[in-house]
Amino acid sequence: MGSLYPHYEEENYSSNTANLLNPEEFRRQGHMIIDFIADYYQNMEKYPVLSQVQPGYLAKLLPKSAPNIPEPIETILHDIQQYIIPGITHWQSPNYFAYFPSSGSIAGFLGEVLSTGFNVVGFNWISSPAATELEFVTMDWLGQMLGLPQSFLFSGTGGGVIQGTTCEAILCTLVAARDQMLAKVGRENMGKLVFYGSDQTHCALLKAAKVAGLECKNFRAIKTMRSTAFQLSAESLRTTIRLDVEAGLIPAFLCATIGTTSTTAVDPIRSLSEVTKEYGMWIHVDAAYAGSACICPEYRHFIDGVENVNSFSFNAHKWFFTTLDCCCLWVKDPGALTKSLSSSAEYLKNNASDSKQVVDYKDWQITLSRRFRSMKLWLVLRSYGVENLRNFLRSHVKMAKRFQQLVESDNRFEVVVPRNFAMVCFRVLPTSLKKEPNGCKIESGNIEAKLIDQEYANDFNRNLLETVNASGKVFMTHTIVEGVYVIRFAVGATLTEDKHVIKAWKVVQETVDGMLATI
Amino acid sequence: MGSLYPHYEEENYSSNTANLLNPEEFRRQGHMIIDFIADYYQNMEKYPVLSQVQPGYLAKLLPKSAPNIPEPIETILHDIQQYIIPGITHWQSPNYFAYFPSSGSIAGFLGEVLSTGFNVVGFNWISSPAATELEFVTMDWLGQMLGLPQSFLFSGTGGGVIQGTTCEAILCTLVAARDQMLAKVGRENMGKLVFYGSDQTHCALLKAAKVAGLECKNFRAIKTMRSTAFQLSAESLRTTIRLDVEAGLIPAFLCATIGTTSTTAVDPIRSLSEVTKEYGMWIHVDAAYAGSACICPEYRHFIDGVENVNSFSFNAHKWFFTTLDCCCLWVKDPGALTKSLSSSAEYLKNNASDSKQVVDYKDWQITLSRRFRSMKLWLVLRSYGVENLRNFLRSHVKMAKRFQQLVESDNRFEVVVPRNFAMVCFRVLPTSLKKEPNGCKIESGNIEAKLIDQEYANDFNRNLLETVNASGKVFMTHTIVEGVYVIRFAVGATLTEDKHVIKAWKVVQETVDGMLATI
Structure with a gap:
């Protein structure tokens, strides 16, 4: 170059850091995590869909401060299995019908993982x-x-x-x-x-x-x-x-x-x-x-x-x-x-x-x-294609229709609002609840009595939902519209199949049977 | 149960959807993606750190609409290698010293992947x-x-x-x-x-x-x-x-x-x-x-x-x-x-x-x-431990100090502000630029001339940075403070080692040598 200024000559510099992105270690631990998640999906139905832990459960299980020295991934994954999974409400469970589900997919997952890997x-x-x-x-x-x-x-x-x-x-x-x-x-x-x-x-x-x-x-x-x-x-x-x-x-x-x-x-x-x-x-x-x-x-x-x-x-x-x-x-x-x-x-x-x-x-x-969020969207569009994507959505709507038919076939229930998509709003009808908790029959002839009916029905449906969710077998949520307490059954979790919808309905029906038997 | 109401009897319902979260297919494609990213890290230094594509490059390469039918993951990964990677500015490259780096790690990656898998x-x-x-x-x-x-x-x-x-x-x-x-x-x-x-x-x-x-x-x-x-x-x-x-x-x-x-x-x-x-x-x-x-x-x-x-x-x-x-x-x-x-x-x-x-x-x-963002933070804290985390940060500071020494050892340059952490602000000094582009020597005796000096130095440093970045060998960015155009050299990418810092300095020095030779 002919410069008069000192140029640095490469020496034998060794880095004093462990390589936190060492490709071979990345590969080893990456494969472990994929297997861990695949196993999680495989065993999903063993877990109660709605987490059954009590507030504050985790702080009791974990140390009060961060470790001073490294812990192996094996120990961490063990702790996730032991301490974290019980505290998860399993949005990917086929028995998840709450809020609006968050439908995962392999392509969506891979896209997010790629975006995380590029980390731009x-x-x-x-x-x-x-x-x-x-x-x-x-x-x-x-x-x-x-x-x-x-x-x-x-x-x-x-x-x-x-x-x-x-x-x-x-x-x-x-x-x-x-x-x-x-x-x-x-x-x-x-x-x-x-x-x-x-x-x-x-x-x-x-x-x-x-x-x-x-x-x-x-x-x-x-x-x-x-x-x-x-x-x-x-x-x-x-x-x-x-x-x-x-x-x-x-x-x-x-x-x-x-x-x-x-x-x-x-x-x-x-x-x-x-x-x-x-x-x-x-x-x-x-x-x-x-x-x-x-x-x-x-x-x-x-x-x-x-x-x-x-x-x-x-x-x-x-x-x-x-x-x-x-x-x-x-x-x-x-x-x-x-x-x-x-x-x-x-x-x-x-x-x-x-x-x-x-x-x-x-x-x-x-x-x-x-x-880099478009990566996952692009992978979903390409991996499944437009026609299949339509069919997946249709299959959810079809399952919701199935649930609607089941509700309609049992005259103790009503579908509260017309179903537009893959969610069914339903409840046990006030008229199905013959008695007040103290055993008196409600006279439903006047407005006041109807309001009492409504309130009682709302309480009954609230109890129904809480009992159903506490079983861990399914998870649904509620809303209140025009004073009516409604149970929302939203199909959309990717793993859900007809059999899960039918099981969910059985859980509801059997819970209602049990509740009515004790009135 | 004793209910008089019709109960659904399970039939042999088959789902009409392909299972988008099939655990075995998840496992297969998941392992592929881990290998793809591990290979990406392994080959990182082959890519120009700052993407060299022109605006609008991608739309020309991709179809005008989403595919109607599914495409295999192998095809998609091929396209990512072919079309996406050239358009990526490699934030994880060891030669990345721009903005503030975004330091990835295996633990951080795994935490994000777990959180994506749970998708709560x-x-x-x-x-x-x-x-x-x-x-x-x-x-x-x-x-x-x-x-x-x-x-x-x-x-x-x-x-x-x-x-x-x-x-x-x-x-x-x-x-x-x-x-x-x-x-x-x-x-x-x-x-x-x-x-x-x-x-x-x-x-x-x-x-x-x-x-x-x-x-x-x-x-x-x-x-x-x-x-x-x-x-x-x-x-x-x-x-x-x-x-x-x-x-x-x-x-x-x-x-x-x-x-x-x-x-x-x-x-x-x-x-x-x-x-x-x-x-x-x-x-x-x-x-x-x-x-x-x-x-x-x-x-x-x-x-x-x-x-x-x-x-x-x-x-x-x-x-x-x-x-x-x-x-x-x-x-x-x-x-x-x-x-x-x-x-x-x-x-x-x-x-x-x-x-x-x-x-x-x-x-x-x-x-x-x-x-579920805490997952990745928890994994980082546990996988590395407090003492190592401190040492990783210190190693970045040490590399920045090394770069600072290199800048200071060449009296054509100055470190513009004292270095506090792992970033060095530097530039070629106006006094090192003997001539204006048209070959006239600048008289630097008065304020006006100093302003001209400054402006010329700013242009020179801007050209220097652009040339350095266009080489694809390193990526740094700039700022202007008190009218002074400054090149920012931020150490923090996880893969960076001493040798990359030294190489970056060589690229800067050699570019300056070349530029000064043509004045």
Whole structure:
């Protein structure tokens, strides 16, 4: 080189660190962990699906402080088997019917493992171009599968981004909507912004609004009714908005839902979007649970009118075979997101970003750092293919239908709301409970008596659910709608087969038999 | 049973779904993926550390839509090797010295894989008691290792929670601080709340404030100086706050930093906390990068005074061998967090939560759903042990010291700010650049000429960095402080050994030799 300056000559430097990523040790321990998890799936049905431990169980079993010296993986896996597994509620169990299941799959698992192995921090394009580009390829693929218009796709004028959860998707779109409206009406009017949902909208909306600094009192949880399957009606929305406008408030955001958490109710997007359009509001569609079903032609009608909304999201980790977390969000106007969520700092600058030729996803979300989440989605799409994915979803719906038929075949029970997807809302009817606990027969002739009936039925169903869950044989959860305590039976765990649905029903029936016998 | 109602008799139901979690197929494909990743680590140094692809490269290589039929894992892995790996910037490469590295490890990997295998959605205690309880056990362990006072631990009066990233930790604490202050002064004063950092504070603070609905104009990025190593001084803070109070504004939040992103500067917590205490403000300590080093007794002094702050966070996924994402946040008053971040809905209610005997972490963070992140942290702590973890961190510091010595041994270069941890900020000195690009010698006698010198030096160092990175041999990034373009050399990738540091220095030196030869 001819430099006069001292150049370092390589010496025999030895590293004084053990290699924490030694490939051969990685291979050895990696294979062990795969076998451990495979065994776990194999033995799944031996474990009570709902963990039976008591609060504080674990601290009693573990040391008070971290070990000073290393412990072998064999010891750790032994402890996981001994101490952790009993404290797990087995979301992958075929007997899991609670909340909305989180449907894992081999492809989803492998994708997450690959992403963990690469361990890239994909905040901007340059930090790992493949992480960004695979995300917009898969989001376009998935958008096409859902029949989203070009206005939501990168191949059109919009774009998709993978958030962690629906809570983030709602927060991001709400903040964008807030800022878009404030840009028109002035920031001093923040206290006047009103945001809308129904009384069935997920609690994530109110929480997002609180985080975003909006006024809780400006949240309208518009009433829905059992008689109209807990749908938010455009008429109710319009009436509510009119009152707000008359009161000098500013309607800013509506969150409509496809598949509410309580009963999988579906809000009518087309008619709602006509109302929000009049007022220049942002409308977000939260299809967290049911969005995936809309890849099936026979369910696509549930999102008719989606071309009129601003943003649409669903959780691929819920009912689309990717593991937690993977919430797919599409927006028509990415600029509205990035205007609110961009950050800049010298240490993040690079030529690719400056060229404006690339997407920097950090500006589409709350956080800077982000995992390579598209990997698992891509693996799911490729490993199973569109047609099979549809069939898997259909098989869950079919199992839910089977359960519904079983409920309907026993006239002590009712299906409380029409089943839309793979969840059945049911309960033991008040009329099946002939006696009060003290043995007196209830006279059901008047309203007061009916209310007592209802309350008693609610208690009975609550006890039923608790007894069923305490058995460890199945796990379901509940909701209350229009004062009615409802047991939710959600099919969606990947290992569930017909026989598990039938067993679950037997557990319910036998528990009810036992309970009624003691009245 | 004696029931008169029809009971379902088990028939020979066959499931019409392929089993997407078939344990034996899981085992087969799982082993394949482990070998794939082990081979990736083994071959890591064959790949250019900074991806050399051009924007849009991937869409051209992949089909326009998802496949209709399944593709075998072998094909997919082939495509990953062929199409994805060239688009990856290899954060796990031993030649990775950019941003702050994300230090993976076998234990961190295994923990994430286990958590993916269990795939539990741990929003509340009952949804998987072990996920919640292991989190507070490990957070207490880690808190002890850092010498956090009991007021931050569950065994005391506080508690820890694992967030995804520092952005979330800052947003959560800022929202808690905002609401705590508004509860005192009235919500109508939101526009008066002021939040403070230095001009070195991470851009996450401003973004969090925007999300939280605070006024950008109320952010004070207090000036720091190279002469005082870019520390935020208590005096400057006090002066700034006084002016704000005089102007009728309300100081609410300070984000102090231990190890800033640009230069790993350390703000003096003790003296800053004396100021914030006077004004009843919330002080959060963002130790995203350097927090982990404070488990070593010799670095613990950097967080002296931590007992006086409200909250403290660091990223275990940065420099603590867990994979992304794992940000550890401790708060003294969990009630302040949960007051702002709690959500409730009938479908989430359960006896354990009602008993108030358990922690429901959903109320400590932005999102409802959460992954079983403590698993990887627990595995790292147990697999390596406290003493080794300290030594791994020390070995990184030692390598950075080595690099610093190399820089200092070549008088064309300078180390721009004192090295605190495992990052060296350096550049080629203006005085080493004898000529302007057009060949004229610069006269450096006056201020104007010095500014020209500086600008020219900045351009030279920018070119140097770009050339070095384009070689694919190493990857470093830059910052600009006090107008000086600085190359950041951050040691922290797990596979890095002395020889890689020495090689990196050779690449820099040889590139400079070549560049100077052409001036």
